[in-house]
Amino acid sequence: MGRKAKFNDGVLVKKGPGKKAKKQKDPIFPKSLNVSDDADKKLSSRQKKRFKRREEKKAELLEKRKQNQKTKKEGKSDYKKGKGPLAPPNQYFSESESGDDDEIDEDETDAESMHEEASGSVEEINVKGFSDDNQAWLRPKSRKGFRPPSSDEEQGGEEKSDEDMEEEQDSEDHDFTVEKLNDLSDNEDDEFDTDTADEEEDDTNTEDADDDLLPIEKQNIKLKKKQARIQKESDAEMQSIISEQATFQFPSKDSEEVVSLQDVQQRIREVIFVLSDFNKHRDSNHSRSDYIELIRNDLCTYYSYNEFLMEKFMQLFPLSELLEFLEASEVQRPLTIRTNTLKTRRRDLAQALINRGVNLDPIGKWSKVGLVVYSAVVPMGATPEYLAGHYIIQGASSFLPVMALAPQENEKVLDMSAAPGGKASHIAAIMKNTGVLFANDLNKDRIKAVVGNFHRLGVMNSVITCMDGRKFPSLMKVFFDRVLLDAPCTGTGVVAKDQSVKTSKDEIDIQRCYNLQRQLLLAAIDSVHAKSSTGGYIVYSTCSVLPEENEWVIDFALKKRNVKLVDTGLGFGTAGFTKYRHLRFHPTMNLTRRFYPHEHNLDGFFVAKLKKFSNVIPTSDDSEVVEDFNFNEDILNEEEEVNEKQNKKSKQNQQGNDKKGKNSNKEKSHKNQVGSKEKGKKGKNLNGNETNKTDDIEKPTTSKNKKNKSKKTDITTNKVNWDEVPKKVGVKLNKKVKKDSKKKTFGELKQKKEKFNVNRTDRKFKKNRN
Numbered sequence: 001m002g003r004k005a006k007f008n009d010g011v012l013v014k015k016g017p018g019k020k021a022k023k024q025k026d027p028i029f030p031k032s033l034n035v036s037d038d039a040d041k042k043l044s045s046r047q048k049k050r051f052k053r054r055e056e057k058k059a060e061l062l063e064k065r066k067q068n069q070k071t072k073k074e075g076k077s078d079y080k081k082g083k084g085p086l087a088p089p090n091q092y093f094s095e096s097e098s099g100d101d102d103e104i105d106e107d108e109t110d111a112e113s114m115h116e117e118a119s120g121s122v123e124e125i126n127v128k129g130f131s132d133d134n135q136a137w138l139r140p141k142s143r144k145g146f147r148p149p150s151s152d153e154e155q156g157g158e159e160k161s162d163e164d165m166e167e168e169q170d171s172e173d174h175d176f177t178v179e180k181l182n183d184l185s186d187n188e189d190d191e192f193d194t195d196t197a198d199e200e201e202d203d204t205n206t207e208d209a210d211d212d213l214l215p216i217e218k219q220n221i222k223l224k225k226k227q228a229r230i231q232k233e234s235d236a237e238m239q240s241i242i243s244e245q246a247t248f249q250f251p252s253k254d255s256e257e258v259v260s261l262q263d264v265q266q267r268i269r270e271v272i273f274v275l276s277d278f279n280k281h282r283d284s285n286h287s288r289s290d291y292i293e294l295i296r297n298d299l300c301t302y303y304s305y306n307e308f309l310m311e312k313f314m315q316l317f318p319l320s321e322l323l324e325f326l327e328a329s330e331v332q333r334p335l336t337i338r339t340n341t342l343k344t345r346r347r348d349l350a351q352a353l354i355n356r357g358v359n360l361d362p363i364g365k366w367s368k369v370g371l372v373v374y375s376a377v378v379p380m381g382a383t384p385e386y387l388a389g390h391y392i393i394q395g396a397s398s399f400l401p402v403m404a405l406a407p408q409e410n411e412k413v414l415d416m417s418a419a420p421g422g423k424a425s426h427i428a429a430i431m432k433n434t435g436v437l438f439a440n441d442l443n444k445d446r447i448k449a450v451v452g453n454f455h456r457l458g459v460m461n462s463v464i465t466c467m468d469g470r471k472f473p474s475l476m477k478v479f480f481d482r483v484l485l486d487a488p489c490t491g492t493g494v495v496a497k498d499q500s501v502k503t504s505k506d507e508i509d510i511q512r513c514y515n516l517q518r519q520l521l522l523a524a525i526d527s528v529h530a531k532s533s534t535g536g537y538i539v540y541s542t543c544s545v546l547p548e549e550n551e552w553v554i555d556f557a558l559k560k561r562n563v564k565l566v567d568t569g570l571g572f573g574t575a576g577f578t579k580y581r582h583l584r585f586h587p588t589m590n591l592t593r594r595f596y597p598h599e600h601n602l603d604g605f606f607v608a609k610l611k612k613f614s615n616v617i618p619t620s621d622d623s624e625v626v627e628d629f630n631f632n633e634d635i636l637n638e639e640e641e642v643n644e645k646q647n648k649k650s651k652q653n654q655q656g657n658d659k660k661g662k663n664s665n666k667e668k669s670h671k672n673q674v675g676s677k678e679k680g681k682k683g684k685n686l687n688g689n690e691t692n693k694t695d696d697i698e699k700p701t702t703s704k705n706k707k708n709k710s711k712k713t714d715i716t717t718n719k720v721n722w723d724e725v726p727k728k729v730g731v732k733l734n735k736k737v738k739k740d741s742k743k744k745t746f747g748e749l750k751q752k753k754e755k756f757n758v759n760r761t762d763r764k765f766k767k768n769r770n
Ligand SMILES: C[S@@+](CC[C@H](N)C(=O)[O-])C[C@H]1O[C@@H](n2cnc3c(N)ncnc32)[C@H](O)[C@@H]1O
Pocket: 398, 416, 417, 418, 419, 420, 421, 422, 423, 424, 440, 441, 442, 443, 446, 467, 468, 469, 470, 486, 487, 488, 489
């Protein structure tokens, strides 16, 4: 019942006489709903103009959209071909290895089907979208309170207080809501925004256009105008403050005032500002080093580091980046898990965990087995899936060395320092439990964790050993197809996980680490078979960001063994250093990869991949005893050496030319620097303990033994640097003495042996007595 609207333009179709139809009048609709053809006729001339303009813009927008879609399609096809910036995961595995391919292929289909599931069952149970495009989590969250200054601020901009930031955030939020409302109110008319933007510029136009706008749109325009005005005012204010506070007041040495953390934070910003244009903003009574010292102390106070480590980081990062690194190191990385493909598939695992109320997402396009967990109502280390070995809780950065290693089915692989077995079990999964995996660790207690994890995860192809990795070559020399050395390190990349690193590390710790790392790496190389039909690779990784433990160790191995650096195949990460302070590393060092918490939202990590090309050990004299090597001393000596070199240059060149022909074979060698070794000496490390290593760790470059320091090659040309020839003469002389000793008569040798036996008994006797 009720009145009937006449939508048929007044053409009345007679249906016969009805009482009500006759009695009731036609309904009258409001003008705005009148959609009759003659609506056009009622437009004013201005309205017509605006209408025309809108139509034109509509057409323009449509054209643009079409073009965009076209370029997007082209981009997509590029991506499929592997040309795009985020290449498909297969590309990450540079060698075409059947085992990996299988895992990836399977996972790729996993990912696709997971997308399908996302629109189906996953959404049904109302859990956050499960998409593979979650690169956003890779952006590190900043700690609340201290925002490192942007480069703009550093260039002289005034820093914003927390209140300002909150206000800014508020206004951003407000903008966002208003925009959203606009979208909602006019979501079919995309060009509308453009219209209003134009009208904002032209006041007269705005007034005209206002007639057509909804109240909320008018409000939006007003708000934007207000914001622009406020911005203008605050800019002007900021300029005046900057000009007023041109010089930062350096705190006097005598002042013992206790400053709050907020003041320290403020001072850090101010000193960064001064250092950004030192000549302009400095206090003439203080040098740059005064400012550096001040900021170092303040950073130590604010972030609770010891001065030594802060100094190390200051050498590593420019100031603005340092702040970002320190800030990111205060925040825990997202919780990530790795699917154990020996037992399940990622999509099944994801589904099972989602059903338990875990909010998760794939880790990113670079891994097909990782999941990032945003929130969980159950402890992730105690779910039935965990206990059944369907996944392992593992930092995302720990995937990287194994991905770089790219083990294959049926290979012989060694994980030299494996405990607690996270990476080793990943290797076993990629090998699909085929071949042999040696999982070794020096630490007896930690090796128990490897056993436990392997049982839980169903690793069946492993031999677990507990020995010093340095001794592996004596047990299984040239045996393995691939070796992973995830070396013990200072852990400077994982400060967020272990805050004790901030204060517990000093020079001696670092020195101990890099000496052990060098020895372990040489042992790892010696355990690999260069002629392996499928491999011959060594991957070296640490969770430290210090070059002493990374590039410097690799550079050492390049000089000591027949290995070369190859691409890690990881597709992301920052290139390793080819120079650091006064040191110059091999130019191929840029093939190594560094990962930072502030840049990649991963723990600080270093990954290098080496290919062994010959089983010959270039300096194979095991009787050589070498002292520990000191990084800082080396840097100082490099400087000294440069000066010395300049003085002796002409003389050395002459000698060098004489020797050139004789040493051409060495010149061909891959190594760019061969350390000469002192024989028969015992070395001392920094602790004063005697070292009697059988492997070739370089001796310290102290002035005492400098004469015998290694000959060098020019790393840019990989040729012998003939300026260094006198040192090589020293090496030659040593060899000559050695040869002469071989010419000794039988009688002399017998005498020598007897003397040696007497000494030995004497030593034994003394030892027993003690
Ligand atoms: C960074 S952790 C290895 C972590 C392991 N790769 C993982 O992913 O679970 C370094 C390991 O090296 C071991 N280690 C230290 N010195 C060693 C040595 N001389 N030989 C073998 N392993 C050693 C430590 O016990 C420690 O477990």
